[in-house]
Amino acid sequence: GQNIDQPTEMTATxxxxxxxxxxxxxxxxxxxxxxxxxxxxxxxxxSYNVLDGLEEKGRFSSFLSRSKGYSYLLLKxxxxxxxxxYLCAVMDSNYQLIWGAGTKLIIKP
Amino acid sequence: DGGITQSPKYLFRKExxxxxxxxxxxxxxxxxxxxxxxxxxxxxxxxxxQIVNDFQKGDIxxxxxxxxxxxxxxxxxxxxxxxxPTAFYLCASKTQGDADTxxxxxxxxxxxx
Numbered sequence: 001g002q003n004i005d006q007p008t009e010m011t012a013t014x015x016x017x018x019x020x021x022x023x024x025x026x027x028x029x030x031x032x033x034x035x036x037x038x039x040x041x042x043x044x045x046x047s048y049n050v051l052d053g054l055e056e057k058g059r060f061s062s063f064l065s066r067s068k069g070y071s072y073l074l075l076k077x078x079x080x081x082x083x084x085x086y087l088c089a090v091m092d093s094n095y096q097l098i099w100g101a102g103t104k105l106i107i108k109p
Numbered sequence: 110d111g112g113i114t115q116s117p118k119y120l121f122r123k124e125x126x127x128x129x130x131x132x133x134x135x136x137x138x139x140x141x142x143x144x145x146x147x148x149x150x151x152x153x154x155x156x157x158x159q160i161v162n163d164f165q166k167g168d169i170x171x172x173x174x175x176x177x178x179x180x181x182x183x184x185x186x187x188x189x190x191x192x193x194p195t196a197f198y199l200c201a202s203k204t205q206g207d208a209d210t211x212x213x214x215x216x217x218x219x220x221x222x
Contacts, residue, residue: 004151031208042199042213043152050208087152095207096167099151 002026004100006088011106012078020073020086020103028093034062034073035087037102043087046073075105083107112136113214115200120219122194130185130217132200141183142201142211145169152199158183159205187219194221 005023012018024032031050035043049055049064049071061074073086085102092098113134122128132141140159144152154167158177172191177183183202187194197218201211 008149033210040197040216040218042215045210045212048208048210089152091208096154096157097152097211099153101149101151 002090002092002098004088004090004098006086006100006103008101009104009106011108012075014078014080014107014109016078017074017076018078018105020075020088020105022071022073022088022100024069024071024088024090024098024100026090026092026098029066030091030093030095032062032064032071033089033091033097034071035089037085037087039084046086078107080107080109113200113202113212115198115214115217117217118215120217122219122221124221125189127186127188128194128219130187130198130200130219132183132185132214133181134183134202134214135181136202136212137180138202138212139180139205140203141177142203143167143173143175143183143185144199144201146197146199146216155185155198194219 003025034046037043047062054063059076064071085104087102088100089097116131142157143155153169155173156175158164161180174186199216200214203209203211
């Protein structure tokens with residue numbers, strides 16, 4: 001079966017750095033997406049990785065290792081507004097997205 | 110402004126009633142999707158459409174129906190056959206490229222009483 005695993009919840013301090021991990025087992029791989037979702041709102045796109053390595057975009061970076069079935073989202077200089085759920089999704093061989101349950105990130109002052 | 114709209118934001122219905130959720134986009138996207146989100150679970154695909162007048166079942170299509178008569182619109186009907194309809198429903202769209210990013214509407218929270 002297809003499976004995406006992420007921690008359910010993480011807590012971090014304002015101004016710090018946090019790494020949210022995602023491991024996956026899917027039938028085929030056509031890229032991995034990270035989305036941010038504030039409570040009661042729509043997911044918004046953060047990043048897309050299809051090749052191994054690190055993609056940096058401002059305070060957010062995303063890393064992929066296809067051989068390990070592993071990705072992480074790195075958030076630097078945390079701000080209170082970063083309190084949200086972070087969703088990992090893998091595009092399978094049929095180009096359909098398989099979604100993790102999301103990681104709820106709590107930022108404390 | 111280009112975007113995806115869903116209405117209404119909140120919807121209440123009595124058990125046994127059909128209800129239709131609206132999804133409209135003016136991004137000129139070819140593909141549109143309906144997902145359901147429940148607490149503690151990943152998004153689950155209900156139906157998707159890659160072109161007007163064509164759509165396919167997703168993983169949890171039972172108890173739902175859709176239509177795609179216009180490129181801009183992809184309404185979802187939750188029928189009385191759906192056993193647990195209370196959920197947050199999200200519509201998304203993307204361009205024709207296979208690996209292109211999906212963009213989401215604001216969602217409709219449906220509560221069946």
